[in-house]
Amino acid sequence: MSRTTVGLPAAARAFLAMPRTATLTSLRPDGSPHVTPVRFTFDASAGLVRVTTRAGARKTRNVAAGGASARVALCQAEGFRWLTLEGRADVTDDPARLAEAVRRYTARYHVAPPAPPDLVVVEMTVERVLSLNL
Template sequence: MLSTKGEDFRTFWTEYHLCTLTTSRPNGTPHVVPVGVTFDIPTATARIICSRGSRKVRNVLAAGERGALVAVCQVDGARWSTLEGRAVVRQSAEEVADAVRRYAQRYREPRPNPERVVIEIAVTRVLGTV
């Protein structure tokens, strides 16, 4: 899937772009929020740092052990890319530190947050123009 993506795709996922994350609420309605996303192409893993009590984290946790089906999307004019996959919440200090490091490389150093966790997405499908 990702082996056929070229340099434009790789560059697009390292440039500074805000994204949206779509999860499902317990009642089935979509919950869409702006987020910063990092994408590790070799492992097909997207990561979002956020607070433990946020609605997006609660939506992912409500899906159970298998994780939640989610999508992240970023748009820049006619260029866009959506990553779909199954998300889980990671809470270990090592996983959070790794995600914070990746976020700081793409965006900026995030503010301290003792309630920080990581939504980790195993990407299974990629759509878009890049």
């Protein structure tokens, strides 16, 4: 999966740095949307969103079933401000990528993420940014 740098205004970067929960939307095999709250990290220099989760979670299965064309959207909102990141996603259990996801999560939320035995990371390469009041 290729990575691209995402240029965002300072206000948008600050908003995404807030330790908030967002929603992740993936598509079920029948095409219907699956929306779930998640904690995440955003790496603007790599253009990458990371969500740690279980391999058996519905969102993970949706992304895996989508293959190379799997698309997701992550939206963080607060009051009348919101920012959505959209792009292609994949799932990995690569130890180095998991460790980086856990490190970033812990730095952002000041607590380690849950560590189920089937821990994986959903990685989204950001292709589109939408926002309001940022």
